[in-house]
Amino acid sequence: KNEVEQSPQNLTAQEGEFITINCSYSVGISALHWLQQHPGGGIVSLFMLSSGKKKHGRLIATINIQEKHSSLHITASHPRDSAVYICAVRSSYNTDKLIFGTGTRLQVFP
């Protein structure tokens, strides 16, 4: 079993829909990251959080440390949100690296 699991693997939506992408992890963590990988391959960091909730524009990230779960929400989705969204955690024990999920591929249609 992977230490970081994302669901769903693939997601399609109509423009304007509310999107939720989930990330569950099995290790103790000190921080969690959400990243976005564009269709062209480029990767950008969206959020880093260790508790609670963060919001940037139409993106909201939440984390529940007790349940070992994080969600990324996109409100009023747009075709330009089409990308792969990647969750990564910094383990409390193995401090040498981030552990990455395999990503959720989102396609938003007009």
Add this chain to the structure above:
Amino acid sequence: NAGVTQTPKFQVLKTGQSMTLQCAQDMNHEYMSWYRQDPGMGLRLIHYSVGAGITDQGEVPNGYNVSRSTTEDFPLRLLSAAPSQTSVYFCASSYGDPGYNEQFFGPGTRLTVL
């Protein structure tokens, strides 16, 4: 600022050939990392550096060498390419520990080993 740059964007090698993937950043970041991305798997750390002159192995270091002679540059060397090294390679940099800081990624190098 150019951010993180990588060259080449695409490369095809034959088994046994060697090559160097270049990575440079102009943000004066101490931390730099090399990752590989394979289908169905998350990004995996190959090697990383916490500053000029300091490098360490990541999760999948075999078959790769790195050096960090300057803050700006962090080249990745494939010593003797193998088909298992066919992958997309990303270089990234951050001001501090990437576990606690935003990482900036290069555009990637798509490598095919025949």
